[in-house]
Structure formats: C-alpha cells, structure tokens
Amino acid sequence: MTDIRAFEVGELGLRLKEIRQRAGLSLRELARQAGVSPSLVSQIENGKSQPSVGTLYTFARLLGVTVDELFEAEEQAHERALELEEPQDEWHGSGRMNPMNAWHPSEYANRVSVVHPSHRPQITMAEGVVWERLAATPEHAINFMKVTYAPGATSSAGGEMVTHDGYEYAMVLKGELLVTVGQEVFHLHEGESFGFDSSIPHVHRNPGPGVFEGVWFVHGSSHQPPA
Template identity: 25%
Template sequence: MQDPAPPLATIAAALRAERERAGISIAELARRAGVAKSTLSQLEAGTGNPGIETLWSLGVALGVPFSRLVEPPTPAVRVIRAGEGPRLSADRADFVATLLAAGSPDRRRDLYVMELEPGQPREAEAHLPGSVEHVVVAAGRIMAGPAAEPVELAAGDYISFPGDAPHRYEALTAGSWAVLVMEHR
C-alpha cells in the first residue's frame, strides 16, 4: 500500500485555530496530548509527518473531532473521486483512512473509507466521550470492535461499537476495505 501524504497545510491551520480557540499554548496542548512540543510546533508550521495516532491525541486534547484537524472547508457540492481525498496512514499498521465528509457543529459525524492490509492491527485509543463507530465492510475480511472483544466481519457485515474506549481494526485478507461513520455526541 502506498504511503499517502497528509494534508499538512490544512492540519497546520486547523491545529493553530483550534489551539487558539481553546486559549492554550503549544506547550500546554503538547502536554495534554502526550506529544513533544517540537512535534506540535512542526505540525503548526506545516512540516512533519503526523500519523493518525498523533492527530487523534491532539483532537481529544482539544475536545474536537479528528476530522476538524484534517478537513478543509467544503463547498455546497463536493465530489471525491476514488483514490482522492485527505488520506492519513497509521504509524504502526498498514491502515489508511480517507475522510469523505466531516460533520458540522450541529451534525457531529464523520465519514471515512478505511483501507486495511494484513499485518500489524490498528490499535486505536479512546476518542471523545460518547463517540460511536459504525462500520460496514465493503471487501475482504476484518476483525473490528472493542480491543477486548473484536468481531470477525466479512463483506456486507456491519458493526457498531463505542469509540470512546480502546478498539482495533485488523485486516484478515488482502485488499480489505470498509466504510466508517464516526458519531460524536
């Protein structure tokens, strides 16, 4: 699987805006998110190579959905062609998520396409309190769900589980992919 480049300019602007909205310093946000201050400074400068885990930690520390950090403002009609869109890869797993649509403040949900390959599972930390993940497998087979009780799913299967507790995704066959709807309360 190709290692996609993250949308660095969008991430830099969003991190800076959300940090300023929260009224906290770079040092304080870095402490809350458990990331190095130098890493956060690089991200706000539009450099560095953030993984999903780092961005999730920053989103949780800021109290905002992950999508708010990677999604640029959208026009009224939006088309994302297959293989396009903001793609982010995991640091420790062959896992790529493409954000298709982000929720607004009154509709807090995000829509992703996830591409997974066999190997290291994607171990996800807890997201914002009240988060729920809805997954429909489109191709292949994956194990997904709470970290302690993942469920094997095949193409066409659906699972819903709390996203505010540790959870995991693991491809059991090559070329697996799924659609993820993330609800935030």
C-alpha cells in the first residue's frame, strides 16, 4: 500500500514557495523581512528543513495566507497518494467515506466536514511540533486542530514570544504544557484547559519527558495563523 505521508514531504515548502512567488517576493526579501537566513528559507522551500511554529507564523503573516491555505497542500498530497492506492469504493471498504467529502447529500458538502484520524492533513514543524487539521470548512478565520509537542519542543525557535490576532482556546489531552502569556506562566496538565488573547506575547513549551497532545481552537483574523 502507498505510504501517504511519504508524498507529503516537502509539500509545505512547495506551497510556501508558490505563495511567495505569487506575492512577488524574492527568497532573500522574504528572509530579510522574516529575520532569518536565505539558506533557511531555501531549505524549507526544498523540503530539507522544517520551520518552527514561530517561523511559519511569520511567513504566513508576511505572505498574507491562513493556516487553512497551508493545510490545503497537505490535503492535495493525501488525494494524490490515495489515487495511487488500489481502487476501492467511495467508503474505502471500511464504512468510512473519503474524510474531506464525508457528507451527503451534496448540498451540505461545503458546510459539514468529517475527518477520520488516519486521514487528517498534517503540518510538521521543527522540534517535533505537529498540527493536525480536525475539520475543513469555508470559515478560514477559525482553526480547529490537534497539536502535538515532542518532549522539550517549543512553539518558536529559541523560545521567543510571539503575537497574532484573535483568541486561542485549548485543552490538554495528554502530557503537560508550559504556557507563558505576558508575564504569567501556567503549568497545565491532562484535563486542564485555557484561553487567552493572542495579541499578548506568548510561547508554549513541553517540559515533560513524554509527548504533549492537545486540542486547539483559534478564532481571529482570516490572515493570522495560531502560534
């Protein structure tokens, strides 16, 4: 069977390169505005390196795109990989529909989204941070995701604090997370939840020996991704 994830390597970089070129920015100019080296931008676009959450946030802000638009590249990779698998019926022989088109009648196709765990589009970043899209609807100002942090992982390179429009809400499913918002530090454990104004400087870090998993709901500007 085809390894779907293998087809997603470099998809994010290719998508960023396409958006950068469409915006009329040179690689060096994007690097200058983002405060990173041109070689890092090149490595990310060529799929040889992964951005941190903070760097991806900066790229998205400078290029004026949403998280949904970045996830679309991962969805397209899934679709291409599935096309190479052995032909199956619409429900893939398992009682589950193709997850991004999982509602009938068709009049509801753009209003309801059902996604099976094995088919969630993902964006993998530096330090073992993974975003998984939990639902896909036309509302780009809202992001509904499962977020995973490897032990020691932070939401930005070097632990720098970031800001963006909107509000973040999250619940800890597994492990622990240090959430720094302004001058306050919150040590959250399984079952606890939080919410804050994302315009306040903030950073997240997994201080534990195990993997952190949480569900995120971010509501804000249509051109600001979560960090």
